Amino acid sequence: MRRFFGRPQGLSEEAYIVTEREVHKGPLISGVENPDPDRSDDYVMVKHGTKEYMVSYPVGAITSGIVTVGAVRDQCVGLTGVEPERVSLSCGGKILREDAAPLSSLGIGHAARILCVASKATSTSPTGSEPAVIVDSLDSATPSKSKKKRSKKKTRPASPLPPSPAPSPQPEIKKLLLTPFQQIEAVWEGIIANLHPLVNDFLQNPPADADKRADAHRSLTETMMGELLKLDSVETGEPEVRARRKEVVKQIQATLDSLDAILKPT
Template sequence: MSRRGWSAQERGGLSPFNSGLGDGRGGVPEVTDEDYSYITSEDLERSSHYSRSGGGGGPALVIDDDDILLIKHKGVTYPEHFPAFSIGDGKLLVGDVRERVQMIMKLSDRSTRKIRLLYKGRQLKNDLDPICEFNVKNNSEILVVLPEPSDDDSSSESSEEVVVVGREAESRPKKQKKKKSKGKKSKSRGGSPRESNLEIPSGGGPIDKLNTISSHFTTKLLPLCVQFTASPPTDPKKREDEHRKLSETIMQQVLLKLDEVETNGEEEARARRKELVRTVQDVLNRLDSQVNS
């Protein structure tokens, strides 16, 4: 017996070099028309329909749509793709989103550690948490707040940078800034929500700081929200733009400031902050309903 297989005799005498096919004299086999099958246009059409309908021996190729997060920063939206079902399955972590923000915005490692990720007023803090724990879904919007180089400066300068106050406005005296904002109110729908800045006093306890934030929200931002929900712009683009400005300003000037207040373990301060967050979140939900309706 050969090492590579069976001998010709054991296989019934059939060998590729000694075939019994043909005329029996080892010549070329005779080929006739009956040995061919012809494909008609009808066969081609049937085959095309067969492959489109997904029938046959193999499963049809199905390409799953990616999960998408709309990462927003200063009015710019970045639609970022992630593996399909990674959000709902709990595989996409807060740290993954943070790394993606670093990549698309070309941030240093230090700046990346300081960025704040917000979803509907809630801050996504722990990098090991799946984002689905914050009710983030496919096509959800994630707001990104980046630290500015002036974060170590005074609190008023820092807050001006966060809300993107223009350089011209920063260089003018405060009295002139107030006059300009009054003039703008007569030309627009109650003025821009970013014109009003929030300064939290460095002294005082947590309750005092929370009350300052609450007063700023109630007197400066809430009237603009009420006006928007009562009479939103009819133009879809203007409506979306105004909704974005209001939402981002509330998150930056109210929700983030509430998060920065140290309650020092005071139960009253914790309850007060929780109440304010819930109130602000209700207002944001009403703003969202005007855009989504």
């Protein structure tokens, strides 16, 4: 089996003004370099797990620097239902940390692909604890005398609240099926964001204990094999798709060779 694979294998924010310092000088890391001026909208593709979503914005919102990392993170919070601090975004192997940074200042343009990783928090409330409940004196079955006296007082009418501002229009979110090329890129971006940090940590600081080192090696190797299986299931009828899959498989092969080298006796 290892031989077969070559190795076991939003606009709700205020407009953000882009200063000269923030203008991206280099090539785009993801997106379209010269988007069609007659396009109907700007959008980014957000990949989360096995699903991919198209998040659309008005034309020019991404390329002009209005859409920020924070705006995309807010959309991912709505998609995943977890807290913003537990949403990790990356694009082209680059982690997107600064919420105030416009996408365009990071080399991310119209039609870019962004990987979203969201982890859910575990409950930390002590077992058996109950939330505090505030009971209104008028709702008590046996109110005290002081409460009875207070209940006889004339209630002042509440001050009228200012009208709530109209909600900002939310971008349209569509679920799309991935093309073969996009499936390959999704596997590679997942490896870059999730596996490479673990692999690098293992290569730089392998456990001193032989058993723990072997267990860590086995876990990482099996995970990489799973990614190779995903690549094997991709239909590669087009030459460019076959070439891209071959390139990603070669990168995974090199990573597995590096992992194996740690276990070899010196």
